[in-house]
Amino acid sequence: MPMFQSSGYSLAYETAGDGPGVLCIHGFASSGKVNWIDTGWVETLVGAGYRAITFDHRGHGQSDKPHDPEAYYPERMMEDAIALLDHLGEEHVALLGYSMGARVAAFLAFHHPERVAAAIFGGMGMNLINGLTDGNDIIAGLRAPRLADLTHPTARQFRIFADHTGSDREALAACMETSRQPMARADVRRIEVPVLVAIGEVDEMAAPPEPLAELLPHGESFVIPRRDHMRATGDTKFKAAALEFLGRTFPSHRKP
Template sequence: MPVFQSEGLTLAYEVHGEGPPVVAVHGFGSNGVVNWVATGWVEALIEAGYQVITLDNRGHGQSEKVYDPALYGAEDMARDVANLIDHLGFEKVALLGYSMGARISAFVCIQNPEKVACAIFGGLGANMPTPTLDSEEIIAALEADSLSQVTHPTGRQFRIFAEHTKSDLKALAACMGGSRTRVAVEDLKRIEVPVLVAVGSEDVVGGPAQPLADMLPRGEALVIARRDHMRATGDPQFKRGALAFLARVYPA
């Protein structure tokens, strides 16, 4: 995978297709391939005429692993996205973020509004302005010697997923400790670009979509029916809604 330097770290990314750029920012414990390629997102966006840039966030995938929670602030990870946009020479991009990636994308909109044409916040709704739910339990699950020692339901979910993606568990524990940055409501109200908030109807991790959409000056809500946090990522409802949104506000 190609790499670039951001804030002293070596980060990996991939460029897929041609057309208006969409930078896809994956969720916690995932990576560009698992979150966006394996779920069919890259294929769907390329078919719609977009160029897709998938980033492995710091501590994830093929990007550099660090173990200090202080290096995983959502604002810092947002600078990685902005630095990638500059590295590739893009003026403006659409952002597609899921869960932690949605929080990171919100900070890109806040810190570098000049680089963003529109955004899609997936898997994170009303809970965007709050720290990650069950974060201490998730950290404990990642730091446990084995999955058999983990009894907390959310902790088990994340530990199973992290093992499935063959992630560095210590890096993820540090990331969860540092990336729980609260996004202030007053800052969300300053995001002026069109934003689609897409969350599963059964997603208790992200919270409902409409309250966050209502905070955003140009927010729209999409409810992904019958899906929870883990199962909404690649759902066809999510793809159809996102592609319709992009066709209106950021046509290929």
């Protein structure tokens, strides 16, 4: 994978397709490949006439993996996204974020609205403001000697996922300490770009999408039918809703 530099870290990225850029920002313990390529998102975006841009967050995938929690505040992870856009010469893109990636997308849309045409917050509801209540349990699960010792369901879920993806669990624990920093409610109200909030119908981690969408000046909501947090990512109805939203707010100009 090609690499770019940000804040002294080497980070991996990939691009596919031509047309307006969509920066895909993956979730916690995932990677650009797992979140966006393996689920068919990149193929979907390219087929709709977009340039799909994926990257591995610091601490994830093929990127550098610091163990210092200070490296993982959303503002610092947001800087990586800006560095990638600068590296690629992309001035104005849409954002597609999932879970932690949606939090990073929210900070990016707030701090750099001139770079963002529209944003999709997948798997992130009022936890954007309230924070993640299971965070300490997830950290303990990542650092536990054995999976068999874990009883907390969310901790088990993320430990299994981290082991499945061959992740650096200490880097992920450091990331979880600070990446869940809440965004101030007043700042959410000042995100001026169009935003689609899309959450699985049975996603107990993110909660319903409507309350967050109502706070956003140009927010819309979409419920992904019968999906929980882990299974909503590649859902076909989620993709269809995202393409319809992008078609209105950031069209690719490709003829049907």
